[in-house]
Amino acid sequence: MNFKDLILNIVNGENYRPMTMKHMLKFLDCDKYIRKDVVKEIQKLHKEGELNITKKGKIMPLSKEDKALIGIISTAQGGYGFFISDDEDFDDVFISNANLNKAINGDRVKIKIIKEKEYGKNAEGVVVDILERKQNKIVGLYQKNKKFGFVIADDKSIFDDIYIDNEDSKNAKNNDKVVVKILRYPEHGNPEGKITEVLGNKDDANIDVLSIVRSHGIKDNFSKKAKSECLYIKKEITDKDIEDRMDFRKLFTVTIDGRDSKDFDDAISIEIDKDDYILYVHIADVSHYVKESTAIDKDAYERGNSTYLFNIVIPMLPEVLSNGICSLNPNEDRLAVSIKMRIDKNGNVIENDFYKSVIKSDYRLIYDDVNALLDENDQSVYNDKLTIEKLNLFKKLYKILKDKRSKRGSIDFNFTESQIDVSEDGEVLNISRYERGTGNKMIEEFMIASNETVASLFAYMDFPSIYRIHEKPKEEKVESFNKILNTLGHNIKGNSLHSKDFQEILKEVKGEDDEGLINILMLRTMQKAKYTNYRDIHFGLATKFYTHFTSPIRRYPDLIVHRLIKLYIENKLTKLNQSKLSKDLGTKAEHLSITERNSEECERDVEDLNKCKYMKKYIGKEFEGIISSITDFGIFIELENTVEGLFMYKFSEDRFEYIEDMMYTVNTDNNKRYKIGDRVRICVINVDIEKRNIDFDLLEE
Template identity: 40%
Template sequence: MTQKEKLSAFFADDLYVPMTLDDIKAVLGVPDGDTAEFENIIKELCDDGVIVKTKKKRYVLAKTLGLVSGKFQSTERGFGFMLCGDGDIFIPSDKTGGAMNGDTVSVRITSRKTKTKRGEGEVVSVLKRASEYIVGTFEKNRNFGFVVPDDRRIKQDIFISKYKNSGVKDGDKVVCKITEFNAERKNPEGIITEILGNYAEKGVDVLSVIKRFGIDDEFDVKTLAEADKISEEIKESEIQNRRDFRKDTVITIDGADAKDLDDAVCVKKSENGYILSVHIADVTHYVKENGAIDKEAYKRGTSVYFADRVVPMLPKKLSNGICSLNPRVDRLTLSVIMEIDEKGNLTNSEVCEGIIKTKERMTYEDVTKILDGDKELCKKYKHILDDLYLMQTLALILKGKRLKKGGIDFDFPETKIELDENGRPIKISKREITIANSIIEEFMLMCNKTVAETFFWASVPFVYRVHEKPSAEKITAFNEFVKNMGFSIKGASEPHPKEFARLLDKIKNTPYERIISTALLRSLMKAKYSSQNAGHFSLAFEYYCHFTSPIRRYPDLAIHRIIKEFLNGGLTEERINYLTAFTERTAVHSSETEITAQEAEREVCDIKKAEFMEDKVGGEFDGIISSVTSFGFFVELENSVEGLVRVADLDDDYYVYDEKTYSLRGERSGKIYKIGDEVKVIVANVDVLSHKIDFVLS
């Protein structure tokens, strides 16, 4: 038990009575030399919302005062929710206590949760601010200015009194530091710390998002200096005790613009089936534990991919250089060798340190063309043609087995955005999923699953990728929803993922596909990282982890280090204790950085879509209703751009939102708008700054 846990237990004891800090020190006999550390732990407990300091300067357990703590998540409409383990607590707009999105808050419960209603509360105090910095647009008045936050969930502008001689201009994108948060009904005050430039300037739109989400787009001097010391050549001493795979036909298959090549593959035919080798960059050979690069990679958690740039987790010397499995050069790997029978069953596996020399750097596009019979490319790559055909065969076997077992296969394609030299979008389309993508996807899934199962049974601390079972409440609601369309889920109280996969297969290419797929996705939990194995529901895997991308994901890098340590002599009890705490911390932090990266990437995508549609106001397009809300419905065009048709603009009837069927129904006409309906729309308005697109029905 840590000192923090012991102190928490002291406050939770039934015999504890509220005491001052001096009283607590006296009762616990805190030595003078430990005073500073002790007071720091008390402060952390206050910041965490475990204890509260009263007006009489006595400390008391927060629960005894009816207070709970958690992260505050605000909405554009002013109200918000406090996220906690017992379910989200609704916070009305006049009870937010000046809390901003992401703040850790202490909340007094004013209304308890029922079967049909969320619990409600009011923010008593802000325990910890998510950030002191706000990104927004500067608006100049005669003697002062304001920063209008880009985050629409922040409802108050930031008052700027001191901006003269700073060079800031009206309409500039800026970063400001809040110096005084003030009361709820008074604007926060701040100072401008960075001028990003006019929004119309090249790259300022993306830079604003990077700054807003707190993403570091540059490495500090210490990290770069450590990277510079790493040799770009592999010495003979580094390959001793490694398996040599350099004579094998090992290839990489990635997007044409990819520069950080994490994985390479090789497939051979065997007497009983196939031997699949997945070779992953041995990043931990270069990124030493607790070094400057390692600490920076942990902090970042992941690489972030934007339309016009990549913000890497590792310095480019590593991510694009010595760690990247570039063509026809020696590279160190952590390799997984899997023996698979003709039915796709894993019969044997081995994890080892290796060295490879890839034969070719292939792209998804070229591999797909080759497998489709492109004569010119088949001739160019005839030396690996048989290998590609073998990969295709094995991938189809693995996919067939995975889907038969119950893996849920959603068909929501990603967006592909092409930019001109000024960063303006010139083409937006849906990214095509090809057989080449499926080859790599199936091989990586098999590898990740194999590694997770191997090290689960090795009983070592680990970071798993988990997708927990959906709640009974959500599944019951989903089952009622699909019953209205003539479908059902067997074992609705606790269904196997196979039931959902069967349903998705049944509705494929039918009018029900979009609406049921969307409803199912909303019913499922979100995948996350965990130090405890809980399986992966949607993949129907009992064991799963992320092992195959250590250049761009920290959890992969973390388990590489554990695996190598296990392979090279095992783990001491002291080391296991350390790694147990480390994997718990890493799982939580990596889940948070993943969400931040996803939100930032989505934000840039929305900005570029708005920029693309800016000159198309008045244009007519075909689309499909992708989502329905009480205030209107979103329509997705063929190129994946989405816009809102507002209820206020549906002037032929009064429409009421039906939450159970995700639809809008006209009271007089009975006309229904639901997910999956095809409609024709006209672009009515595009607001690039708020990246919102408005449609009206044509």
């Protein structure tokens, strides 16, 4: 245990009595060699808001109030920010530009409340201490002068340009996109920095995407050690590799993925036994090739997951693994971890077995063709009867599993997904709605069944593992959601919130104009799913036990679970120290939840960028859309192709009044009301690619 954990365990212990620094050093029995280190660590913990040191020098645990006033700053382009407390029950606090006191987006801070919360308005606060700087590295545009330069941050919530001495410029040229490390934040004047990487000229192909990737701290290169290890990875499976494995190569097995997919980490097989279905889910055995503590493993853990950016993929694993020996390519022997599930006619998994296996996929099927067969009965897409027979059998089982999940209250969102076609050099060719067919949903259903089966195994053994949990929505968010539902003519009927209540709303709106909108609003009401080392509900799926097991090529949590499953198969779990393992899994779960959110934010930023690039050519054109959100400053409208833009009241010749209680806005010049879900016509008037904003004008009909 390190000094930090030791000190926090003592201070936060039930029987702790406040001590001075002198008494703490005596209590820890510190010799002269470590006294300075312990003092520094205690002072650092105080600075970072982990404990308190009173004016009298007593070391104290944080009070509930102190904890609530420590958290993260999230800034907006308007110059203001919001304080998000470490205490999840504490409401966000508005921080004006003047009260940020040089705190920038992502900084960990301590605040003081200066104005209490009022109806419909957040409390206001002021930053009193910056505990930790998040953005030590910032991406921006380099502007060169004779003796020095400045970096203008891409993040528009960072208003101050960063001063760069010529010696710290890394020979960057004018208008180069660069990564700059902040050296210091002076009390007065601009931050001072040093360029650590030159990305290229701002007009280079895909430089805008690379800049976003870097701004999220995502690495697109593997370490030298990892690249070196890749040279020793075998390209083919040997007889020794399959000595102790179950041989499933004679099973009819297929992969089903998107047309452009290159890494195939799941394959499926099916048989029928009287009234029962035997479903095999085979997952690439990545853990056979990626051993713990290797350079490849460390790189994969640091990334946490693959990041998909349309024309660019930043893989979690090197290509020799992700697209090579680990990928379940057709007609090639591959190592896998397989689950064999016996499922009755009601969708219950009545038996399950886990195997280290070897498989050979018969076909690589794509969703478009599978959907043509299963949704339109187009049998011309496949020549052989066996493939058609097996796919129809898969479909029958899919419907049984889906019905069972629906009965227990699982929420099936029907999102409007974007299909964005981007060329290799970054040109956005087209944006449209992406329609998911039975094939997509079928694979998703089989993966859910597999993940539940694995989670249940460890839960019933009461053995440490990584779980995927999804907590209930917060009451205040549900209340806000219900208000919007009321304006649209719907209502959550349950007294005590259950996922079935949400499920019923989605059934009510199915096929209506506001279906997509309510799906999005419901998602915003939900808590974020996350990884933990403890069991809890998955609210969205209405299940007690859930994990991620089915995508070890692109998600590190799945790789962790695979390692545990293989130890279970080999009867080696008892050799592990459960307490140490649980603590280690807790640390990893927290890290992997962060990397997942980071990738999601990066993917969302790139999607917004691509939508702006595409809509630039439609300035002056008219479209029809649906109002997706209304605020006190404007109306958000989503077009048929999934692009969303903003009509701002201040740019209109008419006057608008936002009625917050009723959640609509009214044009006071003609008394026309606008509410969420209304269809309207707009004109695209401006596209700001740097800020990733699209502005609409609302056309009166």
